[in-house]
Amino acid sequence: MSDMDSSSSASHTEEEEESGGEEDEEMKIKDREGPAPSLSSLSSTVRAVIRIKQKYQALKKRRQEMALVLGGHGGLAGAPSRTSPKIFTFDATTASSHSSLSSRKKRKRKRRVLYPNRRRRRGPKGEHSPAEYCLYLLSAIVFLQVYNAIENLDDHVLRYDLEGLEKTLRREVFGQQGAVEGLLSHLKDYLSTYVHNKPLVLSLHGPVGVGKSHLGRLLAGHFRSVVGESLVLQYYVLHRCPQEAHAPQCARDLRALISAMVERAEEEEKIPLLVFDEAEHMHQDLLDALHGLVASKQPNQFLNAVYVFLSNLGHRDITKHVLHNVSAATASSRRRGDPLAELTPALRGSLAKRHALWTQADILPLGLLEKSHVMQCFLEEMTREGFYPDRPHVETLAGEVEYYPAAGGWEYSVTGCKQVVAKVNLL
Structure with a gap:
């Protein structure tokens, strides 16, 4: 019994020594790590977690030190080699595997086809700049200016009643459809505005009896009714200046008369009409005076005027052209338009040889x-x-x-x- 008691007491003492040694080691480890943090302000659950963590770290360090000691002495013969327990850590392998999985998921997501939604998505509303309203105002002003200019053009044309003139010419001038259309076209283009860079000069040519003088009388009568008697001149050469000796004085009188007319027209903002019948009998001095008046290097009042010359110059060329080109096809084309249009360049060349005045004129031939x-x-x-x-x-x-x-x-x-x-x- 005494032996058993001694052995038991010895074993108790050994256990106490071992537990005391373990406690001493734990105290040393705690001293190394430093003072424990104060847990008074933490809750009980958090304090328990911290305590478990500290114990786990202390046991881990103790086992590592024991493994180093045993490994240094070579260990006991026949004893199994001790290995440290595997601890879960976030290694590079796990990170790489996690990244590979995430990349695969991303690839799979990218392969999915995304169809647009049927609903219309409106973008964010931007702030309106003040310059935008200025642009709208400028556009409105430009539109009103253009519209006002167009209305003024229409009013200017309506002043001369060209529609009434067209009805009169088509009713009373026979067989000259092409010449009438050309005359009206030139008048509409010129009378649509008041400011010009040159006067309108029209020269009507044709054989005897085709309606040249009648056409001049109709033009003069119409313009007298719309612009007044004082702004229309009907000049008969054989009546006003029959003798060549009086040509210089006739030229001076004609220039003074035209100057007075255009000045009066400038004051009234109207365009005068000057008709010269029997222009083939005009003398050189008269032609020179008129050529100086229709030139572009003149004051503004001389540029706003309509000159109409009536003559039978070139009548042989016109007669020859009509008689040599008459046919059923020519007759149908004559009804559609001017059959003498192709004769105009040749007629202009022959008239320019007579005087330079006709280089400034638009030629309108009248047929048989x-x-x-x-x-x-x-x-x-x-x-x-x-x-x-x-x-x-x-x-x-x-x-x-x-x-x-x-x-x-x-x-x-x-x-x-x-x-x-x-x-x-x-x-």
């Missing part, structure tokens, strides 16, 4: 009149004189007029409607 046109002239004159327009009687009177030899089934009058008034007066 057919028998049907002569009959219309008789009907118009008989109606004006109060005679009953009997169709057989009109055909008889038209048959008494001289015609060129029939070509292509068309008969052209030699004298046009020149003898119509004389024959009607004999009735």
Whole structure:
């Protein structure tokens, strides 16, 4: 019994020594690590976690030191080699595996096809700049200015009543559709504005009796009704200046007369009309004076005027062209437009040789009149004189007029409607 008691007491003493040694080691480790943090302000759960963590770290360090000691002495013979327990740490391998998994997930997500949503998404509303309202205001001002300019052009054209002039010319001028359309086109373009860089110069040429003087009288009468008597000049050369010796004085008088007209027109903001009939009889001094007036190097008041010259210059070229090119196709083209348009360049060249005045003019040739046109002239004159327009009687009177030899089934009058008034007066 004494032996058992001694052995048990020895074992108790050994256990106490071992536990005391362990406690001493733990105290040493705590002293190395430093004083424990104060846990008075922490909750009980947090303090328990911290205590467990400290114990775990102390046990870990003790085992590592014991392993180093045993490894240094070579260890006991036949004893199994002790290994430290595997501890979970965030190694590079786990990080790389985690990154590879995340990259795979991203790749899989990128492979998915995304379809646009059917709903319309509106972008963020930006702030309006003050310059935007200025741009709107400027656009409105420009629009009003352009609209006002267009309205002023229409008002200026309406002042001259070109629609009424067109109706009059188409009703009373026969067989000259191309020349009438060209005349109206030039007048519309020129009269649409008041400020110009040169005057409008028109030169109408044709054989005897085709309606040149009649056309000049209609133009003068129409402009007298819209701009006044004082702004229209109808100048007959054989009546105003028949002798060549008086040509210098006639030129000075004509220049003074035109200067007074354009100054008056400038004050009234109107465009005057000057018609010169029988221009083939104009002397050199008159042509020189007119050429100086229509030149572009003149005061502004001389640039706002319409000059119309009526003559039979080039009538041989016109007659030859009409008789040699007459056909059914030519007749149909004549009804559609001006059949003498191709003759204009040659006619301009021959007129420029006569005087430089015609280089400033727009040439409008008038063609020969057919028998049907002569009959219309008789009907118009008989109606004006109060005679009953009997169709057989009109055909008889038209048959008494001289015609060129029939070509292509068309008969052209030699004298046009020149003898119509004389024959009607004999009735």
